[in-house]
Amino acid sequence: MELLNDMALFVEVVNAKGFRRAAEATGIPNSTLSRRISALEKAIGLRLLHRTTRKIELTEAGQRYFERCRRIVDEARLAHEHLGDMLAQPSGVLRASLPVDFATTYLAPLIAEFAHLYPGITFDLDLTSRRVDLVSEPFDVAIRIGESEPSHLIARPLTTFTPHLYASPRYLDQAGEPDTPEALQQHRCLGMLKATAWTLHAGTRTVTVPVSGRFLLNSMGMIRRLATLDMGIVLMPDELVADELAQGTLRRLLPHWHGAPQPVYAVTETRLLPAKTQRFIEFLRERLGRE
Known part of the structure; x- marks a missing residue:
């Protein structure tokens, strides 16, 4: 990873045509950039740059290495963006307990909208008037209205109905x-x-x-x-x-x-939530908060 970072800095310096402009672009001090490139040259056993007080020039070996570094850095950047897209699209089964009448009358259109936004999520919805046990039962979240919660559960307010x-x-x-x-x-x-x-x-x-x-x-x-x-x-x-x-x-x-007024909130067993649950709660808070 350190070698990849140094390769990326080398590409930045070459593209900026100097250490000063690269320092301005990256926020890394000029002296640190110079030291890192020197360490890269030592690690690979090649001289990459001709340095002068006014400019830098690539050596022949540096030109070949620059092309290689640029491809590697571009591929790494694309892989990182792809990973970001994957993280932005959570998947898995969302198990939720919902009040029967509130879910069928009011939440159904919101759940359908959320399902369109996140096609990787499937839903296991338990519509019940009973108070499910989030500790012993396999629910990711419960939506509740106007009930107080035991202190060991995490209640996130969504909205208030009057x-x-x-x-x-x-x-x-x-x-x-x-x-x-x-x-x-x-x-x-x-x-x-x-x-x-x-x-x-x-x-x-x-x-x-x-x-x-x-x-x-x-x-x-x-x-x-x-x-x-x-x-x-x-x-x-x-x-x-x-x-x-x-x-x-x-x-x-x-x-x-x-x-x-009756508070409506999402209840979970823990504050550490998988992405699917976190997105669902954030979505409901945003939509219900507009009402």
Whole structure:
């Protein structure tokens, strides 16, 4: 490797037509360049340059050696660039655990975009509502929403979602539209299991309202679908109801009030990540951060 570096410096000196210009181009002191070329001449047993105070000239042997060095250095540079391209295109199987509804509703287009960018990566995606064990199970990364993590895991924030209140126009025609958070107690509310109250915020104000309804579910997708079927009011991030809002099947209520912001983050067992995992996390952080 040292010989290759000296050959590269020799090519630089010849191309620059002198040690001073080569020193300016490489940032290596003039005296160091001269010493390295002298060491190269000694190592190969050939005099490569005629030195004068004004210029340098190649010897006959130096001319032949220069052509050889230039080919070797160019090949090494191309090999290095090829290696860089390989490193820029990570490959392998990316094993990820994703929340079911968030993945199918929101992440699917982003995963498809990422797959187009990195054709060398294949995907083993586990869509589940359970909290996978990143230590004992073979996952590279887990995407989680609004959950605290054990201290031995590494959580990288991706974005934050803020829940708001929604209902279908037909439900509101039938049951009326609440004009205060407290009025939610007189409505059918669709919530996750064990959620018997909703805490809402508006500026510095905070209100906790008891809620009830005919359904308790463990699927945000099912809650959203029932809301479009006129079964009640939901508290859900805008990002998960974007299509329904665009289609007019859901409408936002009490626009000044919202639930507690929910962090979204990528969780790994270690900070030392393979390229495929690092690129996936960076990609999601960039895309989600734009929303």
